[in-house]
Amino acid sequence: MKPAKFDYVSPSTVEAAVAALVASNGEGKLLAGGQSLLPLLNFRMARPSILVDLNGIEGLSYIEDRDDRIAVGALTRHRDLEHSPLIASKLPVMSAAMRHVAHLAIRNRGTIGGSLSHADPAAELPMLATFYDATILVQGPSGRRTITPREFFVDALTNCLEPEEIVVEIEFPVLKQDGWAFEEVARRFGDFALASIAVSVLRGPSGLEAARVAVMGVADTPRRLDEAEAALVAMELDDRTPDRFSEVVVSQVSPNDDLHASAEYRKHLLGQLAKRALQTALAMKG
Amino acid sequence: MTSNVSVTVNGESYHVSDVEPRMLLSDFLRDRLGLTGTHVGCEHGVCGACTVLVNGDSARSCLMLAIQTNGAEIVTVEGLGSPEHLNELQAQFREHHGLQCGFCTPGMLMTGEDLLRKYPLATDEEIREGLSGNLCRCTGYQNIVAAIRSAAAKRSEQAS
Ligand SMILES: Cc1cc2nc3c(=O)[nH]c(=O)nc-3n(C[C@H](O)[C@H](O)[C@H](O)COP(=O)(O)OP(=O)(O)OC[C@H]3O[C@@H](n4cnc5c(N)ncnc54)[C@H](O)[C@@H]3O)c2cc1C
């Protein structure tokens, strides 16, 4: 199908883009990579009166080293994150996850701001923002504010932004870790995940000093599993640890049956991925 | 609301007036420029048949608006080679029977061109991962993978 009629503007500043959204009275939509919005327009599931194209705004695409944090501009393409040496060395979990995001032609266009805003419950970047506890910087008519992932992802395909707000930057803290893993299962490589988990561990004098666990595909939003993190830190490290961790992770999620997989199957997958992820993370030496 | 679009496609410049914002790049190439080599299968990014190169990077032409390509350089399958002078990848598709009905082929070729430039493609697994966004209802993929494998081998021969 083809999109219904709309007007189009391509502002050159974030301020002008915000003004265009305000002028549209809630009928306007931002266009970033278009890789989620264009399908919705083609199906006429979205019928905005005007598209505000962000691609003409300079300075929204960057990956910046701020020592203990990495800042990523909202218009940064998936492909730039995928092959960035800085991301590979400072945010290795993100680096490993990026090749699972769709397919090359889609990664060439799709942006981090668009992916977070689209808030698909099985998309990698919203999960990574949750995993790293990133800070999402947005700009609206009354200036800028920051939002945590827990506030930002409200429900499947729903974020907490006001209609006139634009995501401008996402800042990721660099984790202290000496082992990590990212695991995902999709029906076909590059498809949205059926289940996925990211794990990071930091060893202490005995056992683990800290752990980080996030999952997706098993709820309406990506989730940090605080209780699984605490349980993992309290566990003794032996051959059975990955199995015990897997049980804890599975007990923390309650997915629904859907078109793609039953709840039981998703739980089973997540359990297996949790076990594999922890084995990989613990096998790393600093 | 309509606008003018100026683009370079396969090395030729085009200036087209009266383009509606909602016109997809795929329809623009086919209906306004008469370049029907770019195929349209699904119009939601899933089949890959409409893939073209925009400023050197592969993109779904059904997921871009024509007006977004003002000033851009586009390459479509017509820009790769001619029936008399196939480019290397096209020659490998012929050599390995990498097509049957040919519907998916333009997208396979444009994706293949971008994959060859960006990835080592050292294993079949990597080639299959790279092609996972392009659907073919005829070949069963084996010969498409073989064609790309052999184009990747030629590329590394030339590099060494
Ligand atoms: C076939 C196919 C397979 C895919 N597979 C995957 C996958 O496996 N994993 C995955 O993660 N993604 C996948 N995607 C989605 C892809 O990653 C999209 O690029 C991404 O979700 C949206 O980013 P975009 O820049 O294209 O946003 P757009 O499509 O331009 O916009 C999406 C939404 O976000 C809003 N928006 C955009 N930018 C901003 C901003 N800066 N501030 C506020 N709102 C904004 C838009 O108004 C729109 O509502 C797939 C897409 C396709 C077509």
Ligand code: FES
């Ligand atoms: S027609 Fe564009 S991906 Fe199918």
Ligand code: FES
């Ligand atoms: S050759 Fe017929 S669809 Fe691929």
